[in-house]
Structures are given as C-alpha cells and as structure tokens.
Amino acid sequence: DEKDLKNHEDSKARVRKKLMDTQKRIAEYESSMDSGRESYFESLLSKSSNLEEELLELEEYSPGADPVIEELQHFIEESDTEEESDSDREEDYRPQNYNRKYRGVVTLRQSLAQSLNVPTVKLANLIGVENVIDMARKLGVRGKLPYELSLALGSCEVTPFEMAHAFNTIAAGGVCSRPHLITKVKDNSNHVLYRHKTSKKVVVPSHICADMHRMLRSAVTHGTGRSATKGWPAVAAAGKTGTSDNYRDAWFAGYTPSLTCVVWVGRDDNSSLPGSGSTLAAPVWARFMRAAQGSGLPTEKGMSKRKGKQRWRTISSNVE
16 A cells, blocks of 8 residues: 555665665775774675665565566566567666676775676666766767666767767866867967857766766776876876677776877777777777877876966877
C-alpha cells in the first residue's frame, strides 16, 4: 500500500544519504593523506561497500508486489528476449575490468587511476545516467549520448575537439570557454578587422574540479597514464587514458595549467590497433607536450603582465 511504499522510499533515502556521507569522508581522508589512520580508512571502505549492497537490495525490492503479477511479467520479458538486442536490455549488462580481475572495495581515485570499469558503472547507476549526461553537456560535449549505463565507459562517439573542451573546463576550475581558431585579424595597416569575443561561464563548482584534478593527477602518477609524463617535467600534468572495445580507439586526454591536448589514435577502416591508450596515445601526448615546451610554449601557469594575476591560456590540439 501507499504507507509501505513511502517507508520503502524513506529507507532508500536514508541509506543513500549515509552512503554519500561515507564517501565524502573517504574523499576527505584521501585529501589529507593521513597515513596514521589506515584502520579508520579501511572501516570507511567497508562501510561504503555494505551501504552500496543495502541500497541495491532496496532498489531491487518492490513492497507489496503481487507474486502472480511478477511471474506474469517475467514470462512476458522472457517471451520478448529474442526481439531485444543486448544493448536494449540494461539488466543483462555485465561490465568487466580491463584485466578481467576484481579488486573488491576501491576509492573513486583508485578506480579512475587504474581504469576500473565495474566501479565506474556502479557509480553511474548510483547517481543516475541523467546526471552523467547533464555533466557531459556542461563540460561541452554536444554529440548524441545514449541513456544507458554503458555511457559511463564511453559507449558514444565524441570528437577530440569535444574532449579537449571538456578537459579544458576541468583544468580552468569549472570555467567554460568555447574553443576558437581565430583570435584576431589585422589588415596591412595593422588595423584590427576582427577580434574574437571570449565568452566565459562557470558551469562546475571549483571544488568539484579540484577533486577531479587530484584524481586525474593520480592517473598519470600512479595509474594507466604514467607514460604521458615520460621525457618532460610534467609536475602539473593530469589526464586520462581510454581504449575502446577490440582496441579500435586509443585516447589520451590531459592538460597542464596552461595547455590542454587530446590525442586520438585509430585506423580509417576501424580495425584493431596494436595497443591501448596507455601504450599508443599517452606517449604521443608526451611527445607533443615535450615539443610544445621546447618551442617556447609555456606548460606552466602564466602570469598576466597587465594585472600580475594568474591566468589560464587555452590551446587545444588534436593528433591522429
């Protein structure tokens, strides 16, 4: 009845709040890097895991459901199986990690740094696919995004331009500035004929971007993106590798405080590559950043000559 349903929804809300509070404490612990409280950290991870399981059980349970109706619904779903594709049946979706192994309870930072698929999908399921799409739109992704859990692992087509826009917004602390090709046009008398009008908008809170930066920084210092830091002083670099199914696409998207660059490696016939984002795209990214630094292009945060304040210079590069 309505009372049972309300109590059920209230229970889900309470568990969800406890889970969010626990994950917040985990993030605070990671930020403080207090190595003297490892037992406390382990207890938080265990509590988070238990709350996740409890929330999933509540999501799956329907109070007051009629067993006869459930059996009939199951029969109908089984009858329609042959007409539905795997992509149409989210309940059949079984993501796996890249190495086909599972590490148990991990933090979001560990999950991103090591490119773990299962925790990523669990997070998307927890917060809702609609929120994943909403954040992608805020960061500058304009292409078609499927409303399914596999979106968390990249089951969509995006351009290096869109990816550079998204990562640049994170690098700029949540300030979105549309990339442009031409800044200014002058005639032979040095008169300005055209000047690009910059449009900036805060789309993500700065503290959220700071958390994202710490996780992306871990990916290049301890995770799958370590080859992106080879051969140049990447003390402020952050980024993420990406590899599609059957090795058809290899990505590395990253930035320093003054330069954003995205590398995509792929074949025009969509055949498999001889490596992943870590072994193919990240080394190309490092080579580009090394060349940019050698040519005099700053890869650290610049200073405004007029006001003496820090500013972010935006440069996007697509490499194939």
